Amino acid sequence: MNNDKKLVVELENVTLKYAQSTSFNLKRFFLSKHERKRVVSNSNASREDALSDVSIKFYEGDIVGIVGRNGAGKSTICKVLSGVLEPTTGKFHSNLGIGALLSLKSFFTKELSGLDNIYLIGALLGKNKKEIEDKIEDIIDFSELGDSIHKPTETYSSGMVSRLAFSIATSYRSDILIIDEVLSVGDKYFKEKCNTRMKSIMKESKLIIIVSHSDSDIKNMCNRAIYLDKGQVIMDGSVDEVMNKYK
Structure with missing residues (x-):
């Protein structure tokens, strides 16, 4: 092309x-x-x-x-x-610099809590402990999981897992953002919320790749x-x- x-x-x-x-x-x-x-x-x-x-x-x-x-x-x-x-x-x-592979729900360890998975995936993305902790409040607030963040992710619905994955990956900024089937998250309200965040990310990223049905x-x-x-x-x-x- x-x-x-x-x-x-x-x-x-x-x-x-x-x-x-x-x-x-x-x-x-x-x-x-x-x-x-x-x-x-x-x-x-x-x-x-x-x-x-x-x-x-x-x-x-x-x-x-x-x-x-x-x-x-x-x-x-x-x-x-x-x-x-x-x-x-x-x-x-x-x-x-390569950014997040946004199908991060595939990396979740189901026996761990949502909070523990935030630390795990942050490490997978190359973030140190302080960088992860600086984003925890934002991740939990955006995902709207509340106290469920302390429960094992094996108890989550697929929508809850997707919301947490989206919240983790979009809390970090990078030159390239790779999105793999993550936009089908939650109800209409939450999807609109995700789209608003995506528009903000698009202004900051130099390349975005989206996989979607x-x-x-x-x-x-x-x-x-x-x-x-x-x-x-x-x-x-x-x-x-x-x-x-x-x-």
């Missing part, structure tokens, strides 16, 4: 193979960069492509929506862009869209063109 803006992030011929028996977990997140690469690419047995020869350029000021059916590779791209997963082959370049989220928030299917880019262009193709 031609663009006069500054190129800030690029995926170049990226292929990522998953072992069918392998699932992502917190332990892998904490592995060193070298070890993560080894875990992803150590064996050719029972492997399948999550991404296949994907090349995408992201430009400063873009708000990019990524669409596709379940299993298309959307969340995998988010994990590559956020540094959680290393490509099996190909290159990933970034000139900006909601046509309205993509159309209302993005200036560009990418359609994925079976780990490959089917179309990269204007929101209207891509959404019409996707439908």
